[in-house]
Amino acid sequence: MNFSSLSSDAGITHPTARKWLSALEASYICFILQPHYKNFNKRMTKAPKVYFYDTGLLCYLLRINNIDQLKVHPLRGAVFENWVITEYIKIYANNGRSAPLYFWRDQHGHEVDLVIDHGLNLELVEIKSGMTFNKDYFKQINWLNKLQNQQDGLRIYGGTSKIPLGSQKGIPWKSLGMAGIWDENQGRIRFASP
Numbered sequence: 001m002n003f004s005s006l007s008s009d010a011g012i013t014h015p016t017a018r019k020w021l022s023a024l025e026a027s028y029i030c031f032i033l034q035p036h037y038k039n040f041n042k043r044m045t046k047a048p049k050v051y052f053y054d055t056g057l058l059c060y061l062l063r064i065n066n067i068d069q070l071k072v073h074p075l076r077g078a079v080f081e082n083w084v085i086t087e088y089i090k091i092y093a094n095n096g097r098s099a100p101l102y103f104w105r106d107q108h109g110h111e112v113d114l115v116i117d118h119g120l121n122l123e124l125v126e127i128k129s130g131m132t133f134n135k136d137y138f139k140q141i142n143w144l145n146k147l148q149n150q151q152d153g154l155r156i157y158g159g160t161s162k163i164p165l166g167s168q169k170g171i172p173w174k175s176l177g178m179a180g181i182w183d184e185n186q187g188r189i190r191f192a193s194p
Contacts, residue, residue: 002047021050028053033085036102036115036122045105055083080129080173081113084156087176088114126155133163133170 007017024030033049052058058079064070070079085101092099100118105111114125133155155170163170 033101033103036104036117049103051082051085053086055079058082077129080158081127084127085114124153128155129158131159133157133159
């Protein structure tokens with residue numbers, strides 16, 4: 001979120017833009033996802049991202065009136081990503097936990113959509129709206145995993161099949177609705193099969 005750009009586009013001052021966003025957050029209309037700052041000897045972006053709690057409202061504001069429009073809309077991927085991150089927030093809230101959710105992006109365009117900070121390790125999640133699974137979708141996760149000497153990752157996608165790839169997994173979006181199970185042994189959310 002670039003407040004200077006936002007305030008300029010809206011014809012308001014920078015402080016006014018911040019106040020309006022604060023009001024939207026207080027009303028649970030939107031929330032801010034902060035970048036994760038773990039030092040990997042790279043310059044990371046410091047600009048947060050803004051997401052909507054209600055993707056129905058988001059679609060309304062984008063003038064998406066039905067599923068057929070959503071399927072071909074250029075922001076379909078962003079809407080899907082927004083929905084998945086909101087589902088994670090709900091899962092944590094329903095289990096009485098605050099959501100340690102972030103994203104990660106460096107100055108060279110490497111980005112991981114969702115980073116869940118478990119303290120000693122980071123769980124990396126890529127979110128893709130496509131119906132088919134492609135191993136290339138793990139490219140960003142693999143890049144960040146090399147920096148943190150880790151090998152696992154999760155990709156949530158718009159398809160219907162659960163896809164195990166060693167320590168990395170591809171799970172369909174429907175698994176989110178069946179998740180919500182906090183695994184005390186693993187200290188993280190456990191997903192059920194669709």
